[in-house]
Amino acid sequence: MATANFNQTEKPGIARQLAILEALLFVAGEPVPLENLQRALEVEPDWLQELLVTLNGGYEEDERGLRVYQHGDLCQLVTAPTVAGYVEKYLGLQSSAKLSAAALETLTIVAYRQPITRAAIEAIRGVDSSGVLNTLQGRGLVEETGRAETIGHPVLYGTTLDFLHFFGLTSLSQLPPLPSLMPAAPAAPSNTNSPMV
Numbered sequence: 644m645a646t647a648n649f650n651q652t653e654k655p656g657i658a659r660q661l662a663i664l665e666a667l668l669f670v671a672g673e674p675v676p677l678e679n680l681q682r683a684l685e686v687e688p689d690w691l692q693e694l695l696v697t698l699n700g701g702y703e704e705d706e707r708g709l710r711v712y713q714h715g716d717l718c719q720l721v722t723a724p725t726v727a728g729y730v731e732k733y734l735g736l737q738s739s740a741k742l743s744a745a746a747l748e749t750l751t752i753v754a755y756r757q758p759i760t761r762a763a764i765e766a767i768r769g770v771d772s773s774g775v776l777n778t779l780q781g782r783g784l785v786e787e788t789g790r791a792e793t794i795g796h797p798v799l800y801g802t803t804l805d806f807l808h809f810f811g812l813t814s815l816s817q818l819p820p821l822p823s824l825m826p827a828a829p830a831a832p833s834n835t836n837s838p839m840v
Contacts, residue, residue, distance in 0.1 A: 668720035724811030758799035
């Protein structure tokens with residue numbers, strides 16, 4: 644009986660590359676560096692991005708229960724937000740995942756202003772935010788992303804891959820636009836008596 648023999652030196656077609664990518668993300672079970680996927684598939688970074696977009700697009704188009712989430716140089720195969728309720732029910736999860744108003748406020752500031760220091764967050768909120776930041780870090784929604792190039796080199800905070808998953812986003816570009824916090828300038832009164840020039 645003849646068996647299929649995958650020749651490692653022969654470049655696989657797109658369908659095969661998508662199948663390999665899906666399998667790699669599935670067996671990883673955690674965020675995978677894009678560089679590792681690129682090496683395993685032996686493809687260029689731009690082509691890997693095309694494959695990720697195609698794989699995720701197929702999941703969305705077919706309304707399947709999986710999605711590919713990408714955050715920075717990491718990506719992960721996760722369940723679709725539309726099936727979250729069923730997954731939670733199946734796993735017996737409690738709705739303890741709810742965030743307090745202070746946590747949501749702080750998380751919003753970090754999401755839209757990242758990377759941002761604790762002092763900058765506190766300047767916006769007007770209250771000490773160290774406890775809330777610790778809670779968000781403990782939940783895996785916020786992480787330290789570096790140090791600011793200012794006096795004292797304070798920690799910079801940013802959102803995580805878990806943040807995207809928690810809110811059902813595939814990238815930060817899907818965050819809704821923030822409404823302007825400044826009131827609109829009043830319209831200039833029209834003067835019907837002014838002569839036309």
